[in-house]
Amino acid sequence: MATPLTADQLLAALRAEGVTVVEHDGWRTHNRNQAGPWGPVNGVMIHHTVSSGTASSVELCYNGYDGLPGPLCHGVIAKDGTVHLVGNGRANHAGGGDPSVLQAVITETYGDRPPAPHEHQGSAGAVDGNTRFYGFECINLGNGTDPWPAAQLDAIERASAAICRAHGWGAKSVIGHLEWSDWKSDPRGFAMPGMRDRVQQRLASSPAKQQPAAQKPAAPRYQPFPGTSFFKTNPSSPIVTAMGRRLVSEGCSAYATGPSPRWSEADRRSYAKWQRKLGFSGSDADGWPGATSWNALKVPYTK
Structure with missing residues (x-):
């Protein structure tokens, strides 16, 4: 378990991992902290938006909709690999999930996949994932045929690794929403075990060192x-x-x-x-x- 990153720490971690970031107005204080606790945090959760178009998807994730106010995640990962920051703090993205999955993420002791979830939002044994997970919504229709461009998958890998590196976690702290709740199917179109392999490989090497200021080109x-x-x-x-x-x-x-x-x-x-x-x-x-x-x-x- 860990104390959540501050806005500055989150931004620095993403940029250090080579992520292209767009900061949207007010994201640093945009959250649902009045609805419940934010932290301690245990992992990163990946979603798909079931939408298309960057501007409209970012707007949806920033504002939310009737019955589910925004932010709906911390960052929106566009098709071109840009990460749009829309929230900092508790976000309405994970909902209720399986406590056995949470324990497996905390201990990072599972194999290829965490245990199959048997809980969901509103079920008797569910635990609150909005307290425990950073969330990234990835722009995709979620129909299994909408493509996942290489730049977008690279950004998912980098963003996940950035947070794991900042907290000292391994790749098994990164899960998909479908691995958290038995009601969910996202992300659809790529496999989370493969993404965790990519994240772990990235964590095994140091992020690119910044050149000394005197050597930086203009x-x-x-x-x-x-x-x-x-x-x-x-x-x-x-x-x-x-x-x-x-x-x-x-x-x-x-x-x-x-x-x-x-x-x-x-x-x-x-x-x-x-x-x-x-x-x-x-x-x-x-x-x-x-x-x-x-x-x-x-x-x-x-x-």
């Missing part, structure tokens, strides 16, 4: 997000050209010529391709830049 400077309204004014700006060049390099071009400084329908269609590449869909992939997709594009700074 960090690239990227264009801050100018706001969606900037593009809707039909601007003529070198920012538009720089954006278009990045879209072309990402294989998201809908340009017949250019790109050019003047925002055009070709820019919007190209940007929509980029949003879909990131996993956005529907109105979240309408071609109008938003902060999350813009930051992921890494447009070079233009004066």
